[in-house]
Amino acid sequence: xxxxxxxxxxxxxxxxxxxxxxxxxxxxxxxxxxxxxxxxxxxxxxxxxxxxxxxxxxxxxxxxxxxxxxxxxxxxxxxxxxxxxxxxxxxxxxxxxxxxxxxxxxxxxxxxxxxxxxxxxxxxxxxxxxxxxxxxxxxxxxxxxxxxxxxxxxxxxxxxxxxxxxxxxxxxxxxxxxxxxxxxxxxxxxxxxxxxxxxxxxxxxxxxxx
Amino acid sequence: xxxxxxxxxxxxxxxxxxxxxxxxxxxxxxxxxxxxxxxxxxxxxxxxxxxxxxxxxxxxxxxxxxxxxxxxxxxxxxxxxxxxxxxxxxxxxxxxxxxxxxxxxxxxxxxxxxxxxxxxxxxxxxxxxxxxxxxxxxxxxxxxxxxxxx
Numbered sequence: 001x002x003x004x005x006x007x008x009x010x011x012x013x014x015x016x017x018x019x020x021x022x023x024x025x026x027x028x029x030x031x032x033x034x035x036x037x038x039x040x041x042x043x044x045x046x047x048x049x050x051x052x053x054x055x056x057x058x059x060x061x062x063x064x065x066x067x068x069x070x071x072x073x074x075x076x077x078x079x080x081x082x083x084x085x086x087x088x089x090x091x092x093x094x095x096x097x098x099x100x101x102x103x104x105x106x107x108x109x110x111x112x113x114x115x116x117x118x119x120x121x122x123x124x125x126x127x128x129x130x131x132x133x134x135x136x137x138x139x140x141x142x143x144x145x146x147x148x149x150x151x152x153x154x155x156x157x158x159x160x161x162x163x164x165x166x167x168x169x170x171x172x173x174x175x176x177x178x179x180x181x182x183x184x185x186x187x188x189x190x191x192x193x194x195x196x197x198x199x200x201x202x203x204x205x206x207x208x209x210x
Numbered sequence: 211x212x213x214x215x216x217x218x219x220x221x222x223x224x225x226x227x228x229x230x231x232x233x234x235x236x237x238x239x240x241x242x243x244x245x246x247x248x249x250x251x252x253x254x255x256x257x258x259x260x261x262x263x264x265x266x267x268x269x270x271x272x273x274x275x276x277x278x279x280x281x282x283x284x285x286x287x288x289x290x291x292x293x294x295x296x297x298x299x300x301x302x303x304x305x306x307x308x309x310x311x312x313x314x315x316x317x318x319x320x321x322x323x324x325x326x327x328x329x330x331x332x333x334x335x336x337x338x339x340x341x342x343x344x345x346x347x348x349x350x351x352x353x354x355x356x357x358x359x360x
Contacts, residue, residue: 009213014220025225029232036236040243047247049254051271051352063247067346071239071281075232084216093302162310170302177215178294183228187235187285 006088009177013084022080022183033073033187041070041192045204062204072192078185085178093170103160215293218330222291231287231336238338242280249277276350281343289334298325 045064252258253276259269301322308315344350 009216012213013216017220021225022228025229029229032229032233033236036233036240040240043240043244043247047251049250049271051254061352063250065348066352067348068243068279069346071243073232073236073239073282073285078228082219084219086213095304160311162308164306164308166304166306168302168304170300172300173298175213175297176295177213178292179215179219180290180292181219181222181224182288182290183224184286184288185228185232187232187282187287189281189283 006086009086009088010084013082013179015082018082018181019080022078026075026078026185030075037070037072037192038196041196041200044068044070045200064200064204069192069197072190073187074190076186076188078183081180081182081184083180085176087174087176089172089174089176091172093168093172095168096166098163098165101162101164213295214328215295218293219291222293222332224289224291227289227334228287231289231334232285235282235285235287235336235338239282242282246277246279253277276345279343279345280340282338283341285336285338287334287336289332291330291332293328293330295328296326299323 041064045062047063048060049063049066050058050060250271253270256267256269259267260273261267301320303318303320305316305318
């Protein structure tokens with residue numbers, strides 16, 4: 001059933017894993033940021049500037065001593081948006097049709113028989129041998145026969161018919177899915193932890209503070 | 211069974227993208243600090259100073275020039291991925307039978323079509339705010355003490 005597939009597909013969206021991965025990534029990024037800030041703090045403590053005092057003596061002061069502080073960042077807010085859209089469409093098409101056709105046709109009369117004319121043949125005997133009397137035979141009369149040549153009878157009608165049946169069956173299945181994920185996170189510069197600053201001052205021998 | 215879209219969504223490198231962009235912001239801050247420190251050292255170096263009449267060589271720092279320190283006070287990272295897939299399958303059979311006087315005809319036809327498309331898109335943006343911060347108070351104080359030489 002499409003409804004079941006749709007519900008199962010929505011259930012299969014690994015929402016928890018997506019959020020978990022994002023949370024872990026934010027945590028890792030925070031850790032990397034802290035490491036970078038600590039590195040920056042150490043550099044501030046190691047970098048020195050040579051300055052001349054009012055008396056003209058050159059004093060070397062570290063930047064940390066001069067008041068420069070490392071920048072710490074914090075992910076203050078993270079928004080995860082996951083949207084999934086699924087669409088399943090199934091369809092059946094059935095089609096049955098038929099047609100019956102009739103048609104008629106009539107023949108055209110034949111073009112008339114030609115009457116055969118009788119032919120008479122008259123044969124004359126040639127001079128016969130002497131002593132024979134010429135005799136005449138009666139003129140043969142050839143029999144003339146009028147014959148009507150064959151043809152279809154005039155006015156005959158033919159009937160044609162046809163039956164056609166057709167059937168179609170079509171099954172269609174469509175599955176559209178789309179998913180989008182959006183992450184927005186905000187980083188804000190925060191002051192360095194006081195205990196860390198105190199430890200740095202102690203480390204670089206600055207004392208209790210500027 | 212998870213669809214390809216949800217699988218891709220799960221495996222999308224969005225978290226890594228956010229992580230790298232965040233670290234990039236921090237690295238940018240560190241690079242800017244290092245640049246400002248280099249500038250400060252340059253300003254303090256008398257070799258790059260200015261020789262004034264009767265007052266010897268004075269460094270730029272002594273003359274009141276201070277390096278500009280920038281701070282990224284706020285950054286907004288946005289990453290987005292989108293996947294879409296479309297799958298269509300269609301099959302069908304059809305036939306026709308015809309009977310006419312003197313002959314008989316039959317035909318059968320079948321068709322099958324399958325279409326599949328997959329789209330993926332992604333975008334990311336970083337909005338960072340750079341603010342020039344004044345040098346620390348102690349730095350200024352020491353600078354003032356150097357200025358007392360004048």
